[in-house]
Amino acid sequence: MSAAYEMIVGLEVHVQLKTRTKAFCRCSTSFGDPPNTNTCPVCLALPGALPVLNERAVELAARAALALGLEVHERSIFARKNYFYPDLPKGYQISQFDRPLAERGALAIGGGRSIGITRIHMEEDAGKSVHDRFPGFTAIDLNRAGVPLIEIVSEPEIRSSAEAGAYLRALKEILSYAEVSDVSMEEGSLRVDANVSARPVGETALRTRTEIKNLNSFSNVERALELEFARHVSVHESGGTIVQQTMLFDAHKNEVRGARSKEGSHDYRYFPEPDLPPLVLTSEWIQGVRYGLPEFPAARRARYAASYAMGETDAEVLTSSRALGDYFEKVASAAGDPKLAANWVMGEVSAALNESETEIGAFAVPPAALGELIALVKNGALSNTAAKTVFATMLKEGGTARLIAERDGLLQVGDDSALVAWIDEVWAEHPDEAARFAGGERKLQGVLVGFVMKKSKGRADPKKVNQLLGARAGT
Amino acid sequence: MSATPESVLHDGAAAIAAAVREGRMSPRSVVEASFARAEEVDAGPNGLNCILSSDLNSSLHAVESAPVGGALAGVPFVLKDNIATTTLNTSCGSKILEGYVSPYDSTVARKLRAAGAILVGKGNMDEFAMGSSTEFSAFGPSRNPIDRTRVPGGSSGGSAASVAAGIVPIAFGSETGGSVRQPAAFCGVVGVKPTYGRISRFGLVAFASSLDNIGVFGRTVDDAARAMEVVSGDDALHDATSARLAAPELRTDSRDLAGVVIGKPKEYFPASLTPAMRAHCERAIDALRARGAEIRDVSLPHTDLALPVYYIIAPAECSANLARFDGVRYGLRMEGEGLRGMYEATRSTGFGTEVTRRILLGTYVLSAGYYDAYYRKAQDVRALIAKDFTDVWASGVHALFTPTTAAPAFTIGAISDPYEMYLCDLFTVSANLAEVPAISVPIGRIDGLPVGGQVIAPKFDERMMFRISYALESELGQAAHT
Numbered sequence: 001m002s003a004a005y006e007m008i009v010g011l012e013v014h015v016q017l018k019t020r021t022k023a024f025c026r027c028s029t030s031f032g033d034p035p036n037t038n039t040c041p042v043c044l045a046l047p048g049a050l051p052v053l054n055e056r057a058v059e060l061a062a063r064a065a066l067a068l069g070l071e072v073h074e075r076s077i078f079a080r081k082n083y084f085y086p087d088l089p090k091g092y093q094i095s096q097f098d099r100p101l102a103e104r105g106a107l108a109i110g111g112g113r114s115i116g117i118t119r120i121h122m123e124e125d126a127g128k129s130v131h132d133r134f135p136g137f138t139a140i141d142l143n144r145a146g147v148p149l150i151e152i153v154s155e156p157e158i159r160s161s162a163e164a165g166a167y168l169r170a171l172k173e174i175l176s177y178a179e180v181s182d183v184s185m186e187e188g189s190l191r192v193d194a195n196v197s198a199r200p201v202g203e204t205a206l207r208t209r210t211e212i213k214n215l216n217s218f219s220n221v222e223r224a225l226e227l228e229f230a231r232h233v234s235v236h237e238s239g240g241t242i243v244q245q246t247m248l249f250d251a252h253k254n255e256v257r258g259a260r261s262k263e264g265s266h267d268y269r270y271f272p273e274p275d276l277p278p279l280v281l282t283s284e285w286i287q288g289v290r291y292g293l294p295e296f297p298a299a300r301r302a303r304y305a306a307s308y309a310m311g312e313t314d315a316e317v318l319t320s321s322r323a324l325g326d327y328f329e330k331v332a333s334a335a336g337d338p339k340l341a342a343n344w345v346m347g348e349v350s351a352a353l354n355e356s357e358t359e360i361g362a363f364a365v366p367p368a369a370l371g372e373l374i375a376l377v378k379n380g381a382l383s384n385t386a387a388k389t390v391f392a393t394m395l396k397e398g399g400t401a402r403l404i405a406e407r408d409g410l411l412q413v414g415d416d417s418a419l420v421a422w423i424d425e426v427w428a429e430h431p432d433e434a435a436r437f438a439g440g441e442r443k444l445q446g447v448l449v450g451f452v453m454k455k456s457k458g459r460a461d462p463k464k465v466n467q468l469l470g471a472r473a474g475t
Numbered sequence: 476m477s478a479t480p481e482s483v484l485h486d487g488a489a490a491i492a493a494a495v496r497e498g499r500m501s502p503r504s505v506v507e508a509s510f511a512r513a514e515e516v517d518a519g520p521n522g523l524n525c526i527l528s529s530d531l532n533s534s535l536h537a538v539e540s541a542p543v544g545g546a547l548a549g550v551p552f553v554l555k556d557n558i559a560t561t562t563l564n565t566s567c568g569s570k571i572l573e574g575y576v577s578p579y580d581s582t583v584a585r586k587l588r589a590a591g592a593i594l595v596g597k598g599n600m601d602e603f604a605m606g607s608s609t610e611f612s613a614f615g616p617s618r619n620p621i622d623r624t625r626v627p628g629g630s631s632g633g634s635a636a637s638v639a640a641g642i643v644p645i646a647f648g649s650e651t652g653g654s655v656r657q658p659a660a661f662c663g664v665v666g667v668k669p670t671y672g673r674i675s676r677f678g679l680v681a682f683a684s685s686l687d688n689i690g691v692f693g694r695t696v697d698d699a700a701r702a703m704e705v706v707s708g709d710d711a712l713h714d715a716t717s718a719r720l721a722a723p724e725l726r727t728d729s730r731d732l733a734g735v736v737i738g739k740p741k742e743y744f745p746a747s748l749t750p751a752m753r754a755h756c757e758r759a760i761d762a763l764r765a766r767g768a769e770i771r772d773v774s775l776p777h778t779d780l781a782l783p784v785y786y787i788i789a790p791a792e793c794s795a796n797l798a799r800f801d802g803v804r805y806g807l808r809m810e811g812e813g814l815r816g817m818y819e820a821t822r823s824t825g826f827g828t829e830v831t832r833r834i835l836l837g838t839y840v841l842s843a844g845y846y847d848a849y850y851r852k853a854q855d856v857r858a859l860i861a862k863d864f865t866d867v868w869a870s871g872v873h874a875l876f877t878p879t880t881a882a883p884a885f886t887i888g889a890i891s892d893p894y895e896m897y898l899c900d901l902f903t904v905s906a907n908l909a910e911v912p913a914i915s916v917p918i919g920r921i922d923g924l925p926v927g928g929q930v931i932a933p934k935f936d937e938r939m940m941f942r943i944s945y946a947l948e949s950e951l952g953q954a955a956h957t
Contacts, residue, residue, distance in 0.1 A: 041577075041578065041579050044804060045799040045804070046559075046577065046578070046579070046804075046805070047557075047559060047565060047567070047572065047575070047577065047680040047799070047805075048557075048558070048559040048565070048577065048581060048677065048678040048679055048680045048681070049579075049677070049678075050676060050677050050681075050713060050714050050715065050716075051715065052711070052712060052713065052714070052715050053715060080795050082794075082795050082798065082841070084798065084801060084818060086801075086803045086814065089799060089803075089804065090795075090798065090799050091795065091797075091798020091799050091801060092795050092798060140803065140804075267842055267843045269794075269795075269838065269841035269842060269843075269846075270841075270846075271791060271792075271795070271841055271846070271850055274683075274684035274685035274716075274792055275681075275684050275715060275716065276715050276716075277715060277716060
């Protein structure tokens with residue numbers, strides 16, 4: 001039955017900008033401080049206090065907009081969005097309304113699909129109402145009041161819960177690459193509201209939508225969309241009408257229910273914020289922000305494929321964060337072998353990161369040092385096994401690969417006379433195997449190489465040992 | 476040889492600062508004289524009621540730390556009750572902020588303290604600066620020192636009266652549509668509204684942010700100029716609408732207006748203007764001519780639209796600005812049924828009739844479906860009003876001369892119709908809409924009641940405005956007060 005319907009979704013994503021101070025005052029934005037400690041006359045809305053715009057917030061908002069391909073307007077206007085709520089100290093939120101910072105962009109979500117982005121505007125966060133701390137009272141924490149946000153509004157072009165998930169993951173990846181936000185749903189620096197409606201396939205007009213709030217993870221967004229879509233379909237099928245309203249997702253009960261407040265009926269009485277002049281950005285300034293943008297994951301993956309001949313899966317792993325990609329590229333260049341570098345970063349480095357629960361940015365082995373280690377493997381100075389031992393030492397003690405390998409006697413020995421001496425000793429100690437091998441029993445070569453490796457404590461170059469043994473078999 | 480504080484209080488800010496700087500007078504004695512004068516005229520059932528809060532100990536304490544070398548060393552001053560100070564209350568003449576003390580100083584207060592001036596009181600005002608008579612104060616009306624049966628004007632009536640009564644030589648008010656110039660005219664003192672952005676609004680409790688200005692009162696043009704110089708200037712760190720300009724030098728020794736072209740806009744001299752008022756204006760214009768100015772008839776064709784535009788924009792902005800008085804964080808809180816009940820009880824108890832009227836009006840004009848018809852259209856017309864001024868300046872006119880008000884101070888209680896009260900701002904409101912500087916200077920008396928003449932200048936040309944005012948004051952001499 002529901003196969004005859006398609007899901008129509010538009011997402012509104014609030015992203016907290018990574019500034020040290022708030023949007024309109026110099027209070028700290030740090031998360032988790034004691035309630036109401038990061039406040040001042042401005043963000044407490046004391047009588048007579050005035051907002052002054054944080055320029056860093058504008059820069060980060062513009063970065064986000066340019067990263068998502070939006071046009072950043074040279075002139076945008078702050079507006080007051082008026083409503084009463086105890087955690088909204090001024091009785092209005094400073095936002096942008098009919099003249100937002102940026103408009104018209106798009107986000108590729110894979111599979112050749114791209115979702116239009118309608119607009120990005122700047123605004124300030126409200127405080128936090130705490131309902132369960134003091135029985136019979138609501139407590140207000142205004143540490144968050146005035147923290148700078150952008151709201152990213154998509155076109156209603158998302159057609160499934162999976163696409164919604166893909167959109168959010170792609171958005172998060174780009175915003176994280178652009179370093180405009182921590183994009184952490186846990187800390188509330190990324191929040192999602194979803195507008196959803198259902199219509200029979202083939203119908204062109206949009207039907208009444210509902211807005212789902214209280215979505216605290218990407219998977220909950222997908223679950224809530226499925227539930228609400230199913231509700232829409234069943235209402236349509238039974239001849240009922242969908243009421244435009246705000247819905248809340250309850251993850252524990254796995255249900256979407258109508259919010260009690262009449263959110264949808266609000267008249268916010270927007271008007272231009274007279275305390276802030278229009279935000280005027282020169283085209284040179286915007287261009288400067290554009291030049292400062294990093295290479296984004298899609299472009300990076302394409303470059304890895306082209307210049308490193310790297311497969312899609314490896315490229316995706318290595319570009320999963322900007323820092324990991326940066327690390328890999330430095331290792332590859334120092335090692336002179338992208339393939340080996342990729343294997344090491346995805347193998348040993350990832351394992352070490354997992355084990356120590358650290359981020360690549362704080363990793364103990366600098367990329368140049370790892371590159372040197374890999375180069376030693378590549379030119380045969382270290383065996384793979386020895387390299388892993390050296391790497392473990394570098395992790396623990398720091399230092400450079402060559403010095404550690406020399407100190408610990410781990411460098412491979414490729415010198416013929418030393419190898420021949422070891423082989424002679426093996427011949428003397430294992431006369432039976434040696435005789436059978438010399439007699440043509442070639443399958444014993446592996447056993448003999450093992451004896452030589454053991455005798456050399458892993459330092460013998462196995463390739464050369466094989467060559468030398470081969471020569472003896474031939475005689 | 477040494478002047479007594481009482482006489483110096485009358486001589487003005489310049490004389491006090493000079494005497495204190497030169498060690499001829501102790502700032503403590505000046506402050507005590509100021510308090511003595513307030514005691515004499517302000518208190519009691521027939522007192523002026525122009526000062527809402529004061530504290531001799533705190534003022535004397537301020538004397539201890541005040542720099543004696545400052546431009547206003549030892550000069551006592553009054554701030555309107557809507558300008559935030561860490562000493563004394565900042566109640567905005569409202570029950571909703573009764574007893575409220577700001578934890579921070581406004582930029583103006585900070586600059587005045589740094590210049591050595593001593594805060595002696597907070598001036599009575601119409602609640603949240605909404606009114607033209609100071610009758611809408613939650614703490615009772617102020618009286619006009621010239622005639623105590625009359626209003627001092629408003630909304631900065633307490634500040635104007637405290638200067639006129641000789642309690643202080645300078646005081647500070649705020650203007651949204653004429654709230655400094657009109658009481659200055661009614662009380663016979665000088666009142667200045669600077670260019671929008673010239674004086675930081677940081678710490679001025681907002682009424683209508685795009686129209687609000689802090690203004691200055693002085694008994695003389697020179698005192699007003701000195702006070703202006705101290706409080707003007709860039710405050711970009713606290714007020715985004717503050718102009719990025721250093722404080723201008725406003726004092727001048729020149730009393731000559733040779734080469735100055737002064738426009739006389741016909742819209743400010745309507746047929747309905749009383750002969751007495753017209754005669755005083757003509758005498759002032761003759762005085763300007765006598766100093767060498769050329770007087771030219773000009774027109775500001777959109778003047779009649781200023782008041783209606785003002786009464787859309789100002790209430791709209793006020794409806795948002797006063798939303799913060801919600802009983803949650805500070806000020807009055809009345810208990811009620813649930814959150815909404817608390818809001819309703821707090822705000823309907825805390826706000827007076829006129830404030831409530833404007834909040835409702837402003838909420839209405841911003842409502843969905845009405846925004847374009849009212850607020851947006853008002854902004855368009857505001858631009859036309861501003862253009863009237865730039866057109867006049869472009870025609871070679873340096874400043875304008877008009878009456879400040881159509882009539883002198885009225886009797887307390889005489890005006891009960893809100894619209895009639897709004898008409899008090901007829902000649903002053905355009906300058907706020909156009910963001911240009913304007914000053915009211917005493918030009919005479921009608922039946923013993925002071926009237927003022929207004930000089931309006933181009934944006935940020937306060938120097939021209941003061942130059943003309945100095946010359947006018949000098950030429951009129953004692954006639955300005957007869």
